[in-house]
């Protein structure tokens with residue numbers, strides 16, 4: 001049985017966008033070791049807590065916060081995630097990225113020491129019955145992720161709702177591949193965003209939704225496949241918070257006008273999941289929209305709640321995004337998820353635009369029994385997350401341990 005943290009190491013490593021991020025390694029006195037790294041956002045919300053700049057590749061001994069981290073955490077008890085995360089919270093200037101890497105490295109060291117899978121460990125703390133979420137697979141990238149003003153919404157996703165993960169992935173990948181060949185033939189400069197979504201010049205968001213709807217209808221008539229949209233409206237806001245206007249294509253829309261536009265799109269397309277349709281401060285629009293929410297649509301708060309238990313509100317949304325890099329520690333993330341649950345909300349656990357090979361986001365989603373997971377489009381590094389979900393589904397079905 002592990003008693004205390006024997007050593008703490010911080011390293012600078014690459015994320016999937018070739019930027020630097022932090023990886024932590026924690027070793028207990030019984031030899032159990034945990035490694036975890038922090039993803040990096042391109043488009044962080046303004047309610048997120050600050051991160052520390054990682055300036056070196058390799059050992060981070062010169063990072064100003066490192067001495068504090070090493071002094072406070074070496075010798076810390078190995079017995080409690082909550083206690084460890086409280087100590088982390090007390091380290092001045094640690095930054096959410098350093099905290100996330102350390103908090104998840106501690107969780108993995110605990111799992112190694114006790115011989116339990118990470119998803120089981122998280123579900124134990126969160127008092128959930130683990131389950132595999134439905135993937136929201138990024139098809140079109142827009143907003144800050146693409147830079148094309150005609151595509152203002154950050155993500156347009158395919159949202160399959162079949163009974164099993166393999167069926168959901170089969171449906172989502174088939175839709176993605178059809179769209180990929182369609183847009184490659186018709187649009188210029190077609191490429192991939194760092195989150196694995198397609199991005200191109202000349203495609204207006206309304207057409208993107210038309211393409212997606214028609215592929216879904218044609219290929220999968222009668223199957224339960226919907227659409228997800230992350231508006232990421234905080235980044236579309238122009239002018240002051242009290243008189244918010246949203247830049248959508250060539251227009252500047254008031255909150256009511258954006259509401260109307262989104263309600264119209266929801267009437268024409270099977271939009272099952274709608275994230276951040278308004279700025280976090282535009283509470284009037286959030287409340288109004290949630291009162292008239294189309295049947296079967298999830299209204300989800302990401303930049304709105306910023307994974308903070310004190311911000312959760314069932315009056316504003318019916319679903320909450322959970323991102324550990326918004327709050328810093330596993331304990332805070334689980335608290336935010338539990339607060340959302342108490343208010344009757346669903347959960348969507350999300351990656352960030354710059355990821356690493358760390359697939360802990362999948363274990364978190366399963367451990368929190370989230371309804372949805374966002375880990376990007378099915379390209380490049382994002383496939384590792386889908387593979388981890390496949391492993392976790394088998395583990396849940398057969399009771400097998402997953403590292």
Ligand code: PGA
Pocket residue numbers: 040041042043044045154155230302350351352353354
């Ligand atoms: P971000 O995007 O990592 O750039 O914030 C993630 C999202 O909300 O889709």
Ligand code: ZN
Pocket residue numbers: 230232275276302303
């Ligand atoms: Zn978002």
